[in-house]
Amino acid sequence: MQRTSVHRVGEQRWVRWTLICLALGLTLLLLVMPLLLIFVEAFSGGAQTWWANLTDYYTLRAIGLTLLVAALTVPLNLLFGVFLAWLVTRFEFPGRKLLITLIDIPFAVSPVVAGLLYLLLYGSNGWLGGWLMQHDVQLMFAWPGIVMVTVFVTCPFVARELIPLMQQQGREEEEAAVVLGASGWQLFRRVTLPNIQWALLYGVVLTNARAVGEFGAVSVVSGNIRGETNTLPLHIELLYQDYNAVGAFTSASLLAVIALVTLLVKSFVEWRQARQRAPLHEQQEQG
Amino acid sequence: MSRQPILSSLLSRSGATLVLALGVSMLSMQASARELLNSSYDISRELFSAYNEQFVEHWQAQNGEAVRIRQSHGGSSRQAQAIIQGLRADVVTYNQVTDVDILHERGNLIPADWRERLPNASSPFYSTMAFLVRKGNPKNIRNWDDLVREDVSSVLPNPKTSGNGRYSYLAALGYAQKTFGDDQSAIDAYLRGFLGNVAVFDTGGRGATTTFVERGIADVLLTFESEVNNIIAEYPDAGFEVVLPKVSFLAEFPVTWIDRNVQRNGTEELARAYLQHLYSEQAQRLIAGFSYRVHDPVVQAEFADRFPALELLPIEAITGDWETAMREHFANGGKLDQLQRR
Amino acid sequence: MNTKRGSLLPRLTSHPGKRVLPGFALSMGVSLLFVSLVLLLPISGLVVESAGMSWAQYWAVVSDERVVASYRVTLWAALIASLFNGVVGLLLAWVLVRYSFPGKRVVDALMDLPFALPTAVAGITLAALFAENGWYGQWLATLGIKVAFTPLGIIVAMSFTSLPFVVRTVQPVLEDLPVEDEEAAISMGASDWTVFRRILFPSLWPALMTGIALSFTRSLGEFGAIIFIAGNMPYVSGSDQPDDFHSTAGVRPCGGQRDCLGGAAGLADSAVRHQSVAGPLSAASARTLRSSHAAYVGSSCR
Numbered sequence: 001m002q003r004t005s006v007h008r009v010g011e012q013r014w015v016r017w018t019l020i021c022l023a024l025g026l027t028l029l030l031l032v033m034p035l036l037l038i039f040v041e042a043f044s045g046g047a048q049t050w051w052a053n054l055t056d057y058y059t060l061r062a063i064g065l066t067l068l069v070a071a072l073t074v075p076l077n078l079l080f081g082v083f084l085a086w087l088v089t090r091f092e093f094p095g096r097k098l099l100i101t102l103i104d105i106p107f108a109v110s111p112v113v114a115g116l117l118y119l120l121l122y123g124s125n126g127w128l129g130g131w132l133m134q135h136d137v138q139l140m141f142a143w144p145g146i147v148m149v150t151v152f153v154t155c156p157f158v159a160r161e162l163i164p165l166m167q168q169q170g171r172e173e174e175e176a177a178v179v180l181g182a183s184g185w186q187l188f189r190r191v192t193l194p195n196i197q198w199a200l201l202y203g204v205v206l207t208n209a210r211a212v213g214e215f216g217a218v219s220v221v222s223g224n225i226r227g228e229t230n231t232l233p234l235h236i237e238l239l240y241q242d243y244n245a246v247g248a249f250t251s252a253s254l255l256a257v258i259a260l261v262t263l264l265v266k267s268f269v270e271w272r273q274a275r276q277r278a279p280l281h282e283q284q285e286q287g
Numbered sequence: 288m289s290r291q292p293i294l295s296s297l298l299s300r301s302g303a304t305l306v307l308a309l310g311v312s313m314l315s316m317q318a319s320a321r322e323l324l325n326s327s328y329d330i331s332r333e334l335f336s337a338y339n340e341q342f343v344e345h346w347q348a349q350n351g352e353a354v355r356i357r358q359s360h361g362g363s364s365r366q367a368q369a370i371i372q373g374l375r376a377d378v379v380t381y382n383q384v385t386d387v388d389i390l391h392e393r394g395n396l397i398p399a400d401w402r403e404r405l406p407n408a409s410s411p412f413y414s415t416m417a418f419l420v421r422k423g424n425p426k427n428i429r430n431w432d433d434l435v436r437e438d439v440s441s442v443l444p445n446p447k448t449s450g451n452g453r454y455s456y457l458a459a460l461g462y463a464q465k466t467f468g469d470d471q472s473a474i475d476a477y478l479r480g481f482l483g484n485v486a487v488f489d490t491g492g493r494g495a496t497t498t499f500v501e502r503g504i505a506d507v508l509l510t511f512e513s514e515v516n517n518i519i520a521e522y523p524d525a526g527f528e529v530v531l532p533k534v535s536f537l538a539e540f541p542v543t544w545i546d547r548n549v550q551r552n553g554t555e556e557l558a559r560a561y562l563q564h565l566y567s568e569q570a571q572r573l574i575a576g577f578s579y580r581v582h583d584p585v586v587q588a589e590f591a592d593r594f595p596a597l598e599l600l601p602i603e604a605i606t607g608d609w610e611t612a613m614r615e616h617f618a619n620g621g622k623l624d625q626l627q628r629r
Numbered sequence: 630m631n632t633k634r635g636s637l638l639p640r641l642t643s644h645p646g647k648r649v650l651p652g653f654a655l656s657m658g659v660s661l662l663f664v665s666l667v668l669l670l671p672i673s674g675l676v677v678e679s680a681g682m683s684w685a686q687y688w689a690v691v692s693d694e695r696v697v698a699s700y701r702v703t704l705w706a707a708l709i710a711s712l713f714n715g716v717v718g719l720l721l722a723w724v725l726v727r728y729s730f731p732g733k734r735v736v737d738a739l740m741d742l743p744f745a746l747p748t749a750v751a752g753i754t755l756a757a758l759f760a761e762n763g764w765y766g767q768w769l770a771t772l773g774i775k776v777a778f779t780p781l782g783i784i785v786a787m788s789f790t791s792l793p794f795v796v797r798t799v800q801p802v803l804e805d806l807p808v809e810d811e812e813a814a815i816s817m818g819a820s821d822w823t824v825f826r827r828i829l830f831p832s833l834w835p836a837l838m839t840g841i842a843l844s845f846t847r848s849l850g851e852f853g854a855i856i857f858i859a860g861n862m863p864y865v866s867g868s869d870q871p872d873d874f875h876s877t878a879g880v881r882p883c884g885g886q887r888d889c890l891g892g893a894a895g896l897a898d899s900a901v902r903h904q905s906v907a908g909p910l911s912a913a914s915a916r917t918l919r920s921s922h923a924a925y926v927g928s929s930c931r
Binding site: 119122123124125126129132133136138140141223224225226227228229238240241242245 | 324329332357358359360361366369371372373374375494497501551
C-alpha cells in the first residue's frame, strides 16, 4: 500500500478502530469461544479424566478406524488429484471441460445423499449387492464402505487446488525439460512437483481434515457397530447421546487439535507461496 | 532456489504406513474368536454390556470356548433397515415387534413364525411407559389426562422413528379409548392435545432424555419405565420423580436370530444359546436390575416392590394388531400426521 | 508465473494431436477409472431412479406435505444465515484486508476454522453454547430468546459452518481493488461513505453475492452441525418434520415408515427428494466457485 497524501475509505482512526473492535469481537464470539468451550468441557473433569476418556477402549478403536480411513483416503485422492490435474492442464482433448465439471459432483450432492447412493449400489438389495453377497464380500456396514464414501466426498480437493495453479503455470517449463531429455518421472519430480508442492500440501491437508471429520455420509453406511464401524465423529455423537458430554468433548478436542493443525499448515503454505512468488515478481518488474 | 522434496509427503507416507499397519493389525485381531453381532436398540447399551459379559462367562464355563459379542446400537427402525441393506447381524434385540417383522416381510431373513421360536412370544423382558417429572412434581402430573393441560409440555421420542415414541403414543391412545369409549372425535381431540403439547420430538430415546435432562426442556419426559429409573440413578441430585400411570402400554422387547445370517456365519447354535440365556434366572435378575420387567417368577417375586402392578394394555386391545397400528397411525398420512397438522 | 514472461521457446504444442508431454495415456486411464468408479457409478443410481419414476411418483415424493414443510424451514434458515454471513463476512474481510492490528494473522487463520472443524464437533459445541445453561444460552434466556431446538438454532449452525465462504470470497476482491479510483474520488471531496457506496461496493457486490450464494448452498447441505442443536418438531411455525428432519438430512432414511423401509425404492426416494432441493443450487454454485478467483476451495456439505 503506497502512502499518498490522500487517504482511503475508512482510514480515520475512529472508523478504523471501531471496525477492528467489532471484527475482533465477532471473531471472539463466533470462532474463539466455541473452540475454547471444546477444551474447557473436555478437561472439566481434570487431566486424568481426559486421558482416561481418550484411552477408553471404544474411543481408541474409533480413533484407529478414523486413522485407517484417512490413511487410505488421502493417498488415493492424492494420486487421483495429481493425475487428473496433469491430464486436464497439460493436454487438450475432447471432453476435457466435461471432466473438469465432473469433479464437482461431490459438491453437488449432499453427503447424506452420497451415503444413500452407495447403499443403493452396494447394499444387499442394490445393483451390485447380489453379486457381493454371493462372493461373501461385505462392503457396506464395514470399514471398506466407510472408506469408499469418504473417498467420494473428498476426491475434489487435491484436484481443485492443483488445476487452477497448473493452468496458470503453463506447460513451458515441462516442455523445455522434455526437449532437454527428461523422462516422465524425472519431469514430474524435478519440474512440476516443486512448482505445485505447496498447493499439493494444502490439498492433502484439506482432504485429511475432511476425511477425518466426515459425518453425514459415514453415518448412513456405518452400521454403528461399536468398536468397529464407529469413526470418531460417530463416536462423539454416541457419547453425547449417552449423557457423556465430557467424553464427547474429549474426542472432540482431538479433532479440534487436528483442525488447528490444518489452519496452521494453511497459514504456512500461504506464507511460503507468497515468498515463492515474491522473487518472481521482482524478476518481472526488472525484466 | 533449491528444490526439496515435500517433507510432508515423506512424513505422511511413513505415517500412513504405520497407521495402515496398525489398522490392519487391529482388524485382524478380531478374527481369532468366534463372534456374534447383536443389533440392538438405542438405550440398551449398558444392559447388553453387562449381559454380554455374563453370557461370555457362561458360555466359556459350559463349552470352554471364548466368544466375542459385538454390539450395534441405534434407533431400532434404522437398525432393521441396515440389516436389510446388508448388515450381517446374527441376532436382533429390539424394542418394537414391527421392526423385527419387517426383517421377514422386506428382507426375507427370518421365517414368518419367528415369534413362536422363543418363550413369551420371543420377548424375554418387557416394560411400559412412565412419566419422568421434575423435582417435587410442580405441575402435579399424575395421569394421561394431565398431559393435555395447557400448562404442561412434554418430551418424547418421535413415534415415526422410535419404538419408544410409538409406545407412548399407543399408551395415550389406549387411555383415550378407555376413557372416551367409542367417541372417536373425543379420542382425536385428546390425541391432538397430547401431540400438541410435545415440545420436542427427538430421534431416539437417548436424544429425548438429553433434551429433558441436560437441556432442561419441558415438564415431563415420556419414556420406558426402565429408562426412567436409569435416569434417576444417573442424576441423583436432580431429584427427578417417576410417575406410573395406572393404565399403560405393554411394551414387548422382541428378540430373535437372523436365519440367513447365522447360517452364513455359522453361528446358529451360538445365537440361539445367546438368546435363550436371556430367559435364565441369572440373566433375568440382571435384566430386572436394569429396571425391565421380567417373566421369571422367582425374580419377579424378588423385585415385586420395584414394579407395581399396572394394567398393561397389549397392542391387541388398542388397535388389534401392529399392522393396523402402523397403517392407521404411523404411516405417511396416518393419524399421527393428520392430528399434527395445523 | 511463466505465462507472464514471453516464452523464448518455440511453441511445441501448436499442432493438435501432437503431444510432447508424457503421461497422457496413464493419466487418462487413471482419471477415467477413478471418475467412473467413484463418481459416475453411484450418481447413475440417482439418475436412473429419478428417471425411472413417473412424474406422478416424483411429484408425490417431492411435494409431500411434511417434506415441503421441511423445505420451507431449511430454505428460510439458509437464507437468513447467509444474509447474516454476508454482513459479518464483509466486515471481517474488510478489516482483515484494510487494517493492521496485533493478532491479525491469527484472526485471518481462524476464518477457516468452520471449514477445518468436523461438523459433529461444531454441532455439539454450538449445542452446548446455546443450551439454556450454556455460556451464551443463559444470557439469551434472560432476554427471553431460545436458540436450542428452534429454527434460530438451525440458523446459528448454518451460519457458523458457512461463514468462511463469504470472507474468503470477498477478501481477494478487496485486495485487488484499484487504489486510484478510491483516492481520486476522495481527492474530489466525496465523503467516505459516498465513495464506499458508489465505487467500492459495486465492485465488491459480485463477490459478495457469490459468497452469500455459496454460504446458502452449503447451509442447505448442512447436516452434522444441525442435528445436535435443533430438535425435530412437525409443522410448528415452519419447523421441521420428524424423520426427514430438515430436507437434507433424511439420514435415518425414512425413519420408521413401513412404506419407506427396505429396498432401493426407499433409498431412492430419500435421495431424489434431497437432490431436488439442494442439487441444482449446489451444482450451480460449484461452477461459480471454479470460475471465481480463489483456488482456495471450501468443502461444501458435511
